[in-house]
Amino acid sequence: MLIAGHWKMYNGPGVTREFCVAFEPPDGVEAVLCPPFGSLGAAVASGHTIFAQNVHWQDEGAFTGEVSTKILLELGVEGAIVGHSERRQYFGETDETVRMRTEHALDAGLRVIACVGELEEERERGETEDVLRRQLSVLTAHDALVVAYEPVWAIGTGKTATPEQAQDAHAFIKTLIDVPVLYGGSVKPDNAPELLSQRDVDGALVGGASLEVESFTAICQAAANIRS
Numbered sequence: 001m002l003i004a005g006h007w008k009m010y011n012g013p014g015v016t017r018e019f020c021v022a023f024e025p026p027d028g029v030e031a032v033l034c035p036p037f038g039s040l041g042a043a044v045a046s047g048h049t050i051f052a053q054n055v056h057w058q059d060e061g062a063f064t065g066e067v068s069t070k071i072l073l074e075l076g077v078e079g080a081i082v083g084h085s086e087r088r089q090y091f092g093e094t095d096e097t098v099r100m101r102t103e104h105a106l107d108a109g110l111r112v113i114a115c116v117g118e119l120e121e122e123r124e125r126g127e128t129e130d131v132l133r134r135q136l137s138v139l140t141a142h143d144a145l146v147v148a149y150e151p152v153w154a155i156g157t158g159k160t161a162t163p164e165q166a167q168d169a170h171a172f173i174k175t176l177i178d179v180p181v182l183y184g185g186s187v188k189p190d191n192a193p194e195l196l197s198q199r200d201v202d203g204a205l206v207g208g209a210s211l212e213v214e215s216f217t218a219i220c221q222a223a224a225n226i227r228s
């Protein structure tokens, strides 16, 4: 089981150092932290497994505001999130740029968490599977690739997919691509045990609840309890 803490644009280097000193992942779970770019160096120095929140598809060049695989590898970062719904919604990320970022990162030796998930209106219109099929059509299974199913209506809203909704989406995703699938969207210590015990849920991508050591540790512990 993989539990990734996705800090978004929270936690500068000072808070990151404090978090990393206090955080001890329980045995039996792989815990990954995904701090913002400016905190990556501090996070890597702690010895925890660190992923970035994005990565570009070129080794270097005139790409203002982007970061390359080369820079991440030099920093000691092990992987990157790609295609998070906030990138898709606010920064023009498309299925094609998700494909380019993912392929380049995997080729460069980084691990990737590629995010997919439907909007609320797409679910209401019965289009969830069509959206997942389209978003996943650009990805190819790879040992270092993990997919995160994150229904957009559940992200940061406190609305979580029911365990059945998560299980159904994960099972569908696994008919399209043979990689582990994390669930993301308002995962908290109280709902983690049930979500993580679904057959096709292989871990979690945790936003808000990963900002505090206590709640993130509780979610990691829930994962460790299930598989031990």
Ligand code: PGA
Residues within 6 Å of the ligand: 006, 150, 154, 155, 156, 157, 158, 184, 185, 186, 187, 205, 206, 207, 208, 209
């Ligand atoms: P959340 O965020 O846990 O705060 O809903 C999840 C994510 O965006 O990955």
